[in-house]
Amino acid sequence: MTDVPGARLLDLVAVMDRLRSPGGCPWDARQTHASLLRYLVEESYEVVDAVENGTREELRDELGDLLLQVVFHARVAAEDPAEGFDVDDVAEAIVAKLVRRHPHVFDGEVAAEDLQARWDAIKATEKQRESVLDGIPLQLPALARADKVLGRLQRAGLAEPAEPTGAQDPVDEEAVGERLLELVRVAHAAGVDPEAALRTATRRLERAARERESAAGPARG
Known part of the structure; x- marks a missing residue:
């Protein structure tokens, strides 16, 4: 009989329990949430x-490494005596x-016309957020965080989308990449840290949006 989808996940849970239990692996037993963070970030990247660059087999293996985290x-x-939870609690919550x-x-x-905006509105209600910008991690790379902030503000009607460019100035992945690279080149020549500059500009945008x-009144999404 063929296993149901997800059956092998139980094997992973069992292996992890063995590694963390007495007689298991000393290295695994020493790890904490904090000590594991570097591996979570590395595996995500x-x-x-x-x-972007690998084979299907490499993607399968890397997803396994991320799942392990x-x-x-x-x-x-699960070992926390006061506020413990286990993998079933994690799965139940998601x-x-x-x-x-x-x-x-x-x-x-009925499906909303803008499903992402509807998602944001439900999420804001769940978490009782005061701002559409609440919950965006400060640790995100500057470019990813700026994109997240702009997306939230645009869906909430607090920022205008970029004006479309003419046919002579197409916007695609290659064109955007070249523009960003040119900005980095200009920043480097001027002795400006582009990561810090974008973080500062994003914070200014956030402050202005929060004031609006x-x-x-209350958050809209």
């Missing part, structure tokens, strides 16, 4: 690299979240 953190969390945030799939609601939110 290795998945990105596999998607989730199971590892859940196993560490299943419930996906169902809540897809009412057009699970609750008979405060004047307008």
Whole structure:
């Protein structure tokens, strides 16, 4: 009989339990949430690299490494005597979240025209956020964080989308990459740290947006 999808995940949980239990691996037993963070970040970037440059086999292996980090953190969390949770709690929480945030799939609601904006609105209600910008990690790379901030503000109507360019000035991945590279080249020549400069500009945008939110009332998404 063929195993149901996900059956091998139980094997991974069992292996992780063995590694963390008495008689298991001393290195694995020493790890904490904090000590594992570097590996979580590294494995995430290795998945990105596999998607962009690797083979299907490499992607499969890197996804396995990333999955291990989730199971590892859940196993560490299960050992907390005061606020413990395990991998089943993690899975239960994400299943419930996906169902809540897809009412057009699970609750008979008509699909919103802008599904991302609807997702943001449900998320804001769940987390009782005061601003559409709450919850964006400060640790994100500057470019990823700027993109996240702009996306949130545009969907909430707090920032205008970029004006479309003419046919003579196409916008595609290659063109955007070249423009960004040119900005980095200019910054380097001027002795400016482009990462720091973008972080500063994004913070200014956030402050202005939060002031507009405060004047307008509660968060809209």
